[in-house]
Structure formats: C-alpha cells, structure tokens
Amino acid sequence: MNKAIVLCVLLSGLVVSASATLNKDAMMGVNKTQSAQSLGHSKLGFSLLGDVTNETSMFKDRGDTLGQMTRFHNIGGQTSANASDFWGASAYVALAVGIWDYFDFGVMLPVYYEKFTSDKIRPQEETLDVTGTDVGGLGDMRASLKIRMPLPEDQVFDIALVGGASFGTTDLTRQGMWVREPEYIHVSTTDTSVREAQSFGIKETTLRGTLALTVDFDKLDNGVPLQFHVNGGYRYIMDAGDFNDHIMSFSGAFEFFPVEFFSIFAEYYMDFMPDIEYKGTKESLDLSQITAALVFHTPAGVDLHLGGSYYVGGDKYISALKSYHNDDPNNGGYIQSNTRVNPLYTVYGGITWAGFLLPQDRDKDGVTDEEDKCPDEYGHKKNQGCPLGEPDLDEDGVCDPWVAEKGLLDEFADACDGIDQCPNEEGDGEDGCPLDEPDTDADGICDPWVTQKKMSKKFADVCKGADNCPNEKGPKANLGCPTDNPDADGDKICDPWVSQKNKLSAFAEMCKGYDDCPGEAGPVANRGCPWPDPDADGDGLCDEWVIQKKMGYFFENPTDSTTKKCKGVDKCPAEYGPIDNDGCPLDNPDGDGDGVCDAWVTQKKMTERFADVCKGIDKCPEEAGPEFNNGCKMDNPDADGDSICDPWVSQKKMLDKFVTVCKDIDKCPTEPGPVATNGCPLDDPDLDKDSVCAVWVTEKGMLNLFKGVCSGADKCPLDVGPLDNSGCPLDNPDGDSDGVCDPWVTQKKMNAKFKDICTGMDRCPLDPGPVAANGCPAPEIKENVKLEGVTFKSGSALLAANAKTVLKSIAEQLNAPENLKVNIEIHGHTDNVGKPAKNKKLSQDRAQSVVNYLATQGVAKSRMMAIGHGDEEPVADNKTAEGREANRRIEMHRAQ
Template identity: 50%
Template sequence: MKKGIKCLALLGLSVSVAFAHETFNRDAQLGFDKTYSAQSMKHGQLGITVLGDISNDKGVFDGGEYYSNTGRNRIAEYYGGSAYIGMAFGMFEIVDVSIMLPYYYDHIGFDDYTDETEKISAGDAANQGYLGNLRASLKFRAPLPEDQMFDIALVLGADFPTTDANKRGIWIRRPDYINKDKGVGYAFGSNQSIFRTTAAVTMDLRKIDAAPLLFHLNGGYRFTVGNDEFPNFFSFAAGLEVYPLPVVSIFGEYYMDIADGDYKIIDNMGMNEASVGLVFHIGSHLDLQVGGHFAISKDYTKAPVSGGFSHDGSHHNSNGTQEKVWRYKTRTTPSAYGFGGITWSGFLIDPDRDGDGVPDSEDKCPDEAGDKRNDGCPWANPDLDEDGICDSWVAEKGLHAEFADICEGIDRCPNEPGNGSDGCPLDNPDVDADGVCDPWVAQKNMLAQFKGVCEGIDECPSQAGDIAFNGCPSKNPDPDQDSICSPWVTDEGRLADFADVCKGYDMCPGEAGPVANKGCPWPDPDVDGDGLCDAWVTEKGLGYFFENPTDPNVKQCKGVDKCPAEYGPVENDGCPLENPDPDKDSVCSPWVSEKDMLDDYKSVCTGVDKCPNEAGPLATGGCPTEDPDVDKDSVCDPWVTQKGMLDVFKDVCTGLDKCPYDSGSVKNNGCPLDNPDSDNDSVCDPWVTQKGMLDMFKDVCTGLDKCPLDSGSVSNNGCPLDNPDSDNDGVCDPWVTQKGMLDMFKDKCTGLDKCPYEAGSAAADGCPVEDIKLEVYFSSGKSKLTANSKRTLRELAKNLNSKERKNERYQILGYTDDRGKESANLKLSQQRANAVVTELVKNGVDKSRLEAVGKGEADPIADNSTAEGRELNRRIMMKRIQ
C-alpha cells in the first residue's frame, strides 16, 4: 500500500509538472486573479476553480451613519469575505468558455451604546451573505504559430443579475454596483447586466527556451446594459509569472479601473491595486493559490452612498414602515487583504496536441503531426536518394497514392540515385568508347538522352569499331553470335555467302537474342521479381515460353502480374498485401479472411478483426476492451468474470481480483499480502501457515513463528533465545544442553554451566572456584591432626564421595604465619597439607582426586604483626580444580 501511495505521489508530481502553466483567475479563465492569459486550454480540457478573498479592513467605509438594535451606533469590528466558484472548458485549442458564480458575506459588530439616561446597552452584530451576479466569459485565441513567444486573445464576457439587490452588505465589491445618479450602493451586485470586452496579449519566454517567464497585458471596457445610471469603466491589467521550480510559480499583478465620464459621487473611485501570490502545482492536476492584494489608491466616493444593511437584514425599523438608511463614504479596495483557493484541471477527452487525429495516449510522436497508420508519427522520406523512384517501404505499406506527387515505382537502389526505371544507375552507354551506343540504349528508347555521348546501335559493344561498321572493327555478319545475320547482310544481298554462319534479319545485331524475338533479347518478364509475368508476356503470347524456358539464361515466370512494379504474392495477383494485423492485436484484418488467407497468416493472427485499427481481444472481435488486470498482479479484474471472459484472458490473468486496484497474490485473491516474516528472522508469520502459503514464501522463511513480532531462531520457533552464557564465563547455560544447541553456540560457550548466574571456570562446570577454609587444627609446630579435625575430615570425605561430587578434583593448600624461618614454614605447610590428604584418603576419597600443596608464608589474609592475624594466616584451604 505504501508503495502504491508513493507511486501515486510520483504520478501526481509528474502531472503537476505537465500542467504547471494551467493557472486560473477568479473568472475561471487562464491567468491569475483579475488578469487574463492570452493562452488557451487544450481541446477537451476541463477546469474547476474555488477561489476567494477575505478582509477585516474597516477602511472600505468612512464616517457615515450605521444603525444597530440600539439605534445609530459606531462599528467596532468588520469581516468581509468573497468566494468565486467557477468552471471552464477548452475547445479546438483556441476557444475557452467559463462561468463563475460568486458568494459574498459581511459581518459587523457594534460598540456598546449609552443613551441619554446613561443606560448602557450591549452592541449587537449584523451579518449578511448572498450570491453575487453570475459571470460568463468566452475567450478566442488567435491561431498563431506555436514556435514564437506571443499569444493574442479576445475575451468577451457578461454579468447576469442572479443576486438579490436587497441582500446588502457594507463592502461594495465593484464600482459598477453604485448608482451614480441616486447614490445607492449594492454591495453584492446590482440587478443590472454588465457586458465586458478585453484584449489580452501574453509573451511566453518558455516557448523559445529563453527563461521561465510570462508577461501578460490586458486592456478592456465594460458597461451596464440599458441603464445609464450606473458607471462604465475602462480597465487595464499587467502581470508577470515566474517559474523558479516546475511545481511553483510566483505572480505579480497591477490592476486599475478608469471611469468613462465625469461622475460626481464616484469620481476617482475604482479598483486600483497590486497583487502578489504563489501557486503550488501540487499534483493530481491540482493548483493551490495564496497571496495578497494591496490598495494603490485609497480614494473614497466624494459623497456618501446609501444602502448598507440594518442589524437584522430587513433594512426597516421595528414598525416596518421606514427603512433605516446607512450612509457612508466608500471605496472598493481594502488597504490590504488576502486571497487563496484551489483549482483543478483535467481532460474529458483524450487530447491530441499535434492535431493529427491520433490521441496523445496512442501517439508515439505526440508533438509532431503524423499518420494514424504510422502510430501518429510522420512518414520517413519516401525517396531517400531523390531520384523520383519510391523507396520499397512505400509499396510495402501501400502508400503509392499518398506520395504520387513525389515518386513512383520501386527503387532497387534506394541509397543511390539512378535514372533507370528501377531507380538504379544505368550502365555505361558506350562501353568500348567508340561513339556507337550499346544496344540497350536503343532498347530503352534512350538514344536522345545520350546523343552527346554516342549514336546508332553498336553491333560489337565490347570491341571499339567504326560507326560505318555499326561499331565493329570490320563488317561481321553476326557480331552478337546469335546465328541471326546482321542487317547489312540482307541489305547487301549476301545471305547466301554467310549461310553457314547465320540466317534471317537480326533486329538487335549488338545483343544476342532468340529467333522468336528476331534476334533481340526479351525484356525482363518479371521486373519486380515476384514470379508473376509482366503484362507484355501475355500480350505477346509468350506465357508458355517463360513458364517453361529451355534457355537457362531466361528468367522464369507464370501468370499475369497486376502490379508489375510492386512485389506481391501470387495469391494477390502480384500486388503487395496490406498488413494482416495493423493494430497488432493478433486478430486478422477483414481482407485476410476475404482473400481466404487465414492459413497463410496463422502464425501472426486469427479470426476477423471488426476494429482493424484499434487493438482488442479475439473475444470482442478485435475491438478494444478494458484492461483485464489493472493492477498487473495476474489476477483478473471482476468484470472479466462477470462477462465470462476468463478463457479469453487466460494468458494474462486468472481468478477474480478482490482488490483490483492494489497488486496482490493470486493465492490471496489479488489482494496485497502482509510481510510473511515481520521480524525478519526467517521464520514465517502464523498467517502464512494458516493460508497454506509456506511453499510460496519458502525462499523467504520457513516454519511457524510463535513470536512474530520478536526476531528469534528457527530452532526456537522464531522466538528470541536467551543468552546462552548469562554469566559470560564460557560455559553454556543449562537450557543450551536441554535444547540440544551446543553446536549452535560452540563459538560462544561449551559444556553445562552448573552455576549459570555466577561466572566460573570451565573446569568447575561454570561455577566460581573459591578457596574453602577447612576447620582443621594441628598440634603447635607439628603436622598431627587433632581428634576434632579428624571428625571434620570424615564428614568432608562423605560429601566429596557423594554422587554429585565424585568426579571433582581438589587441591589441599597449607599456609603458615611468618614467624620462624621461611624454609621451615614451607616444609611445615606441606606436611600439614599431606596430613589432610592422608586423612581424606583414609576415609574413602580417591587419592587421584587430591593434591597436597604447601604454600608456607605466601598469600597472607591478615596482619602477621598481631596474634589474631597470625592465627588467621595459619590455615588449610581446599580449592576445586576440576
């Protein structure tokens, strides 16, 4: 799902870049705020706008008389807002039509009021909101060339009275809404129609790749229809757009009205303001606008106007007979106020920005007009070598008619200009350079073309000769050796003289030819080489001759070629066939069936395509249908099952996708699967086993994770293992042995720790090795044990021979204090240690388990300068060593 959201976000960003210039103004036309762009929307493009502004500037009215529920009073607070809801549609790339309906709202709060008796009454509030007048606009853009930076447009518009003139606020939104003769103002709009006309010019430096800048200029005029009591205005606007980033634009605008005429009440009053703003092209065709307006001129009406609302919106006092008239000087532009909103644009029909009739979604060359048969791309040069003979692809695609004014025939030498009918360069017209033309020149009726090179017909084209001898060195009765006599033999009456060499009259004495053609070689019977004879073969009755030639040098052919200059199969009478499947949907075009050629193209297509120029499945007759697997997860969208077309799309998808817009597993009915191993411990989460999908995820995980949120070992069912050596003494805790995991942790610990929470030595099974003081005593200065000490050692022997300790080994360490000679003390300590070992052995302890060590004065544990210290230092210790 997260990936899907990221993909949508990226898609949204790409769309916002593509439509970054589609900013709309408050009239729902391209532009911003009050400025019109001279550019137009694309054909079929729809725009929807929700814009607005808000002000709390009490400066839009000055002085005056205002009435609250307590009578005439002062205004303490004011808020005014405007919303502009519009829609636009683009047609034919040059016409935009739009409508916009505003909604206005005013709120006024009054001061507390003190009357003559000094009684204080709390001020109330007056609120009013209502629809404004509907504004319709129609833009016509001049169809100038796209490769220059200017656009020019004319905008016609009209305001229609959809407001209620009695629903009055206090901020008069436009100067047009003041009756100049009566001095009455209508904050939300008058009940009159207004006609507008505006000329717009835009200079877009992006079109010439100069800078991401656009300049706009507007000039216009508007007037109230059929009522001279309301003023008319000239208007002017200038704007600048800058695109520092593809997804952000900055604009600035200056707008002003100039009254047409001398109006006493509203003299010098109009809209005269500057605006700045930002547009964020946030993706998904959405633009977010935010900015501010700033008054340039703050002139009020010369005289007060009337028409503000009463506190209850009724405009009448409590007896309902007399209107409470608010009178005040006003201006239409607050000192500063904010604006913002959101707009959307998209396409109702697939756009075709190059106008070639191929929608951009199918056009492989969307910015270059082309041919539908070439996927919307222009055709290549049909005559690359410019010799007037068409390249072969023209015939292959059946386009001779389209390029008839450029070339004809089929060029066998497309990269080499030639003057022959096949587009290839012609041979040398006079190979032996004797000034007599080789025979082919006459045969191709090209003597006039080469008159500056040669003349006549050379009977000996490979031997230089004299024109008097027809290009031969001397008179030869049969120069081409085809056994047919050269014309001069007959002309001079010498046939009998050369009867053993030749006979008859050779019409082509320089070229060997058959008797049947009077000594001339036959023309190529199959120019396009498709195996079918050109028409002249039949016309001369030579069909049998070329179908079964006896001369191996004669080309073989049969039948009649209806397209002698274009290669084509016998089944189509020698004419080239069309593409059997132009839309590449594997369904054959109708002509394949009509010509009974389905078997011939069975490896390419099948059936009959009812929509040969639009790809579609066989089940729908080759006509397009919806994508059977929108999310590309190999599970068919529901409509496939509903229409019984699972077999049709069996090579694309299967089953019924319960999540058609989210890619998922076939086994999960096309819905996305959760992570099969949430804690990444190679043990599958429980749902994998529950859904029988262990095989599907065998390369990711195995088994059933009993702790799916905690990473653990496969051998521990996915649960985390305890520390195998809690006390870090190199000896494994008991559970390692119990779970048979000694090999798994062999690099960390060994054996079984009998003291898992206390560090010890491996020799002591992980238990700490301490020196145990034995409560044994000796006669002073001797190694003889006292009776009590022997009883103590008997009890110790029983303990050492217990089942738990029978395999343990110990050192018996003897110590003395430092009084006396060191060597004597060492000897005494050894003797005492031996005595303890002897006593333990005597009580059944195996001697091999005991080692006596005398330490003498070493390792004192107390101060030898005191009697108490020396007593502590004289001791027998036992230390476990295994």
C-alpha cells in the first residue's frame, strides 16, 4: 500500500491534459462510479464493458456430504455436488449523449451468462444428474439522466445529480446461481427451508438516485492531471413485495493521467443491504469490492480498458437460495445453495468511444476548439481565437507592429494607423518614434536630420534650411555656422575678413592666404576658387584652357587628391573620344549596322578594338548587307522587321545565313507581328492606354509578349482605369466627404490607395459623420443603455484593455456638437456573490472609473455622475451563471 502511495506521488509530477473516461453507463466516470462532470454539448458516448470470473468461492461449501449445492429433482430425490469449471460473465452495453453542457442522458442493457459442471458428492438417485447449468439472458434495462450544477468552469470541484430507473426486461425463466445485485434476493419466504433469488433481474421497477462530487486538480494554476470522484446512491424498488424495498451504496474513485494516451483508475464500491432473517437468524452480506484498471486512449476517441476487481468483504453468505429452476418432467427441479453477490475476483475490461456530433466552441468566439489556440478565452478569428491586445500601447496613434502582422489595421483604424517602430515610446513621427530637437543650437536653422526625414514643413514655424554647424549658432547667410569661422568653405584658405582684420597669424593653424571665393572650396593655386573642369567630357585629355594657362603639368600630377587629372590636349573637348583619336569620338565602325566594319576601321588598324562590334571590310558601308556578301545589300530577309524571315529566305534555303536576323517563316511579310501569330500583326493590346491589357491578350496567352506594355485583363477596354480595379474607372472613394471611405473601397481592398483621402469603412455613405461613428451621424444619447464591452479585471475597478476602445467611442459621441448639452449618469451593478456592502462599493468604484476615463477623453466631469447600486437592481436570476453575468453591468442614463 505504501509503495502505491509513493508511486502516485511521483507520477503526480507529470502534467498533461486529461482525456475523458467512460463508465458502464457510457457516461463520464469509471466502472460503477459517476463523475460529476458531463460529456459536453452534442457529445456521444458508447461503452461495452464487462466482468468475467471462474471463481466459485461465492458458493459456500457446506461440508463433506453437502458440498456447494443440492439439486432437488421434480421426480423426487436430491443430488449434492460441488461446482467445477464455473464461468460467469456480465456485459454492459450502453449509449449516452450530452444533451447540453449540463445534461447527459444514457441507456444501458446488461447481458449475463454462466455455466458450470458438477461433481456429485452424495447422490440419492445414482441415475439423476445436475443438469440445466448453462444459461444466459438479458438483465434489466437502465435509463439515466445526469444533471450537472452550473458552477464556474475553472472551479476545482463539480457536483451532479444522477437519476434514473431500471425496468424489468429480464426473462425470469432464465436464471442462474450468480446473483448479480443484492436487491434480487427475497427478504421473506413462506418456505422456511428455501429462499427465492433472481440472478439476472426482477420484474419490479427500480428507481435510482446518485449524488456525485468530482475534484479535478488539473484546473489548478499548476494543475496535476488527477481526479477524485465520490458517490452516494440510493435505489428504491417499487411494489417490492418479497424483496428489499431499498438499497444504499457508496463509492470512491480516482483517475490519474500520466501521459496523454494512458490513464489509471481505482475504485472502491460498496452496497448496504438490510439484514435478512433465516430460521430465526439474521443474515447479511458484506458487499465491498475494489476495481483497478489501465485505460489506453487513442486519437480516434476509442479507449481500451483492462483491469480487475477483488472482493474485500467478510465471509458472509445468504442461506438456502433457490436457483436454476428447471421444469423438465424427466429431470426437472431446482438448485439450493448458500451464496453471496460478489465473486472473489473478476477480470474487468472492454472498449468505449466518445466523440462530438457537432464542432465545439466552448468560449463562443466563433472559432472551433480544434482551431482555437485559446479555447477557454473569448478571442478574435484573426488571432486564432485568442484575445486581441491593446493595439497602441504608447497611445501615440501609430499601431503596434503585431496589428499589421495579423492583418488587423482596418480593424483598429479608429484607434491607430501605420506601424510603430517604437511601440513602447510615444512619438510624433510617422514611425511612432520620438523626434529629436529640430534646432539644437536655436539659431533658426534646422538640424540636418529635419531635411533628411523630409519634415521641414512640420517644423516650419521653428526653423528653416539646413544647419552646417548644428551645435554652433550662426546666421542663415553662413549656413548656420558662427561668423568668426575663418574658413567657411573648409578649403584651408582664409576668408577675406581674416586679412581685413589682420588676423592671419591668429588663424595660421586653420588657414592661409586670401580666399577669392569664400563660399566655394577651391585650391590654393586658384586662390580658393574652384577650377573649371579640366576635362569636361571626361575622356582623360585636358581641355584647351589648361594648355593656354600652362597648367598641363599641374593637372597631370595634381597635389590635391580632389583635383581631376588629365593629360595631353583634347581636340574635341565637348565630345568624349579615345586618346589615340586626340579625344575626338570615333565614327561608327559599322555605319550601316550590318556587322561588317567600315573600311576606316582596317585603315586605322582598329579591327581588334571593334572585334565585338563588327568584322571584315564593308564594301557597301552605306547599305546594310550580310558578311558573306561583304556587307552589300541583298533583299531584306525580314522586310517588316518582326524577326520572322520572309518566305524567300526559306525558299532559297538561307535560314542558316540569317539566323541572327530572323527565324521561321513570316506569313505576313509586309506587316510586323509576333512569332506567336507567325509574323501577322495583332490588335492594340491596350486601347485606352491605362497599362491594363485587353482581354484578348490573356485569351491568346500573350501576357508575356506585352509584359512591358500592359498587364492583367481590362474589363473596361475603352475607359481608363487602374490595374487593381481591372482597368475600370474608380468611383469617388468618399461620396459624402466625411473622411470615411465608402464600402466599396474596403470590399476592393483599396484602403491603402486612398489613405490620404479617407479611412475606415463608411456605414452611412450618403450622410457625413465622424470616423469614430463609422461615418454615420452621431446618434442621440438614449435614456438608458447598457455599455456592452465595458468590463473590469476580476474583483477590481480597473478597466479591462478592450473597455477603453468602447469608452473612447462613447466619449466621441458625447463630444459631438448635437450632444454637448446632454448630461449623463453612469450606473454600476454587480451580482449577489459576496457581501452587499462590498458589492455596493465595488459598483460605485467601477462607475467612477468609467467617469474618470471619459473625462480623460474630453468629456467634462460636470456633465457626469457615478452611481453604484451593488446587487440591488438585478435584471436576471442570480442563481445561474448566465444571470449573474447579465447582472454585472455598467449602464449610461441620460440625465436631461
């Protein structure tokens, strides 16, 4: 026993989600014990469980000459015998269904069988044997209804009441020796030597009631997959007659789920039977039994049970029970034995199945449990059934990144826009990040980042231009740098004022000389002025002025790395040309473009230079011709220039000669057309010039052919329209000019296209209204309205995250011009759980929290009053979970 306890403690460290186990009634529970939990709405359960034994100690051995039984024969005489090779079996076929989350209904029909052979001990008639010991039949059908109390789902314990009845469906003529239930034994009898007993059932109706309690440790925060069940039962036999009219029972069981596909259960079950009198002596049965089993759970909902039961009661029997009635005229009679109900042991086992008939959604958020990542929390479809977080934590109007990642920008369009790169810091930038100081040195000239981020307009009232010295104050004329800068252009040549103020020595380490161009950096050789470009066409040859000023050596070997290098004299300074052609551009080496070099290429020995352009010598440089014809003209192999050879090329077997010019055979040699149509022309692919292809382009599979001209399929080929509207013109995205997009914008997924014109989706596209009201005119404040969605953290007055979104909308409604004179009262209500005084204070605090938040949204506190009612004004029955939820509410009343 101690080892078993240690094993359970060790296994309890494993935490997995438990699967349901079904009992012999196909309901939640184990063996004969009911769980207080229910199957669940629309769940079907089936079970085929049973017990088998070949144990005979339940038939008392009455001594050497009497044995375990005596057969009394109809024709006279009796035979005493022992039972040998006994086999008894009980099977329970059951079906149950979850009618609702709190109701289960089930039907169970038992099937019994037993057989044995006898060893005669003292036969008075040697010719008479004990016969008719092979019998089976149906038991009494049982119907059950389980009603579970509607306690909170996260509560550790559940309570249920199971009621039902057993009906006399057994055949009383088919009875054995193993009495299955204690109520099948007669209490009184007219024959003092023998007592009647029915082994498989009775004709009387038995009413049944059970109170069940289940403790589920898996519901704790750090749950353990362990359940305890306790049952107390009562059975009442109607019109009992010779039977006991009542039987009481008790059972206790536990279930443990060490892994998802495997569980263990153990059960203690006991019936309490009133004493029975026999020949002046009171007799009773000890009806205690323990059962333990392993249950293997499969993904298909099929469970396999295997275990055993063991009798733990005392050595008690009921005397002289009459069984095995046999009306055979030749060898009929009955058997008398001293018997108890429980065998010493049985093998328990069978198969069960449970599955839902309908997809389940236990948190009622529209996402089935199979797809819901948070099946016990109301959530959003786009968040896999989990609750959405706050879309703009820093409340800077720019949505946190997860909003865009989940495709919910439109969902939260009223709360935020864009993607916040700094979601934990409130920022004024379009990216949601804080902005630096636009003018650090406060000289009225903007720091460089303002221009870089294109925010000059935003800070136009603070600064202008770009500050070259952002940390030093200076005038605009000096690009924001101090006026005492001796070298404003940074060319190491002193600005004129340095010489004028005789301060050359003071700034000797910073600059020298006199800068003729103080606003432009230039070399010392040109007195601080920039040189003209010494090589305007960039061909490496110096322009003529360089030679005129005798500065050829200077630009050939400049001392300043910023000075452009050049060498020689460019005879064509305005045109790029090679050095070996004095800087002048070369003529086209292939003037007629036939791939055969003009004669001068050979004359100037430049054939290698132009090897990639042309070859040979063109004898007809002004007329294009093939190389094999020395560049002289032949008939054009592709007269219409569509790269498809004219028919004569094929006829003269010259396709290989013009392989670089054309291919295939042109069926329309005077009209250009694509290869796909054998050189014949196509219609204009884009008649309205909106870059969306005419439908025939798609139909002929020519989208790739016109890839640079158009794309898609134009449903309006004569009207200009964008590609994302299939080439058709777009309607006005905001017909009532209220800044909220007409519905078709959202339907066509074009919100981003018109983001500078409108936002959201206008539910009143013909009437202007604010964005917060989805484009509808602000509604009139009603006399009394429940604020749906305004919820609080459990037991506190702290607003839940989603409540703020609702209250922002209410604030915008109250601040609408037509509602500015309306005063309101915020009424708080609770359910009756807890003390009334505490509930009243909580409702007052919650109402005040709503008033305070509305005030932060611009609603004057003088227009609002908070009133807490506690549980004084319920609108529903506080006895049900649904009623209590309805009573926990916030209402807004119009004061005037």
